[in-house]
Each structure stands twice: as C-alpha cells, then as structure tokens.
Amino acid sequence: MLPCDRCKGQAGRPGHLPPHPDLEKAPDLSPREGATAHAYQCRKCGHMLVLQSPGRDMPDFWVLGDGAFPA
Numbered sequence: 001m002l003p004c005d006r007c008k009g010q011a012g013r014p015g016h017l018p019p020h021p022d023l024e025k026a027p028d029l030s031p032r033e034g035a036t037a038h039a040y041q042c043r044k045c046g047h048m049l050v051l052q053s054p055g056r057d058m059p060d061f062w063v064l065g066d067g068a069f070p071a
C-alpha cells in the first residue's frame with residue numbers, strides 16, 4: 001500500500017513539523033547510541049513515519065519507512 005498524501009507530505013520535512021492528525025505514537029526505536037528515533041504509525045495508510053536525528057548535534061527530520069532504519 002502506498003503512503004497517503006499526508007505521510008508523503010510529512011516525509012523529508014524538518015522535525016519541528018508536528019505529526020499529521022492520522023499519526024499515532026508507536027514505540028520508539030533505538031537505532032544506536034547518540035541517535036534518537038521517535039516512531040509514529042499512520043491510521044490511514046499504515047505506514048510508519050520516524051522522527052529521527054542522525055546524531056547529537058544534527059537536526060532531526062521525518063523519514064518515511066516501515067520500521068527500517070538506515071545504518
């Protein structure tokens with residue numbers, strides 16, 4: 001299933017953008033030390049959006065995925 005328009009619109013955006021209304025908080029991922037990943041799942045399309053930060057001093061941003069986390 002394809003991500004809905006709201007999910008597509010959220011992906012790639014800076015982390016200060018709040019999650020869209022169909023996103024529900026999912027358990028956080030713990031990719032690695034120093035990185036954060038707050039996971040949300042969309043009620044509408046079932047896709048996962050992850051608010052992730054590549055490192056301590058890097059700005060966070062939204063990534064569209066299904067639980068996969070880039071190494």
Ligand SMILES: [Zn+2]
Nearest residue numbers: 004007042045
């Ligand atoms: Zn969606």
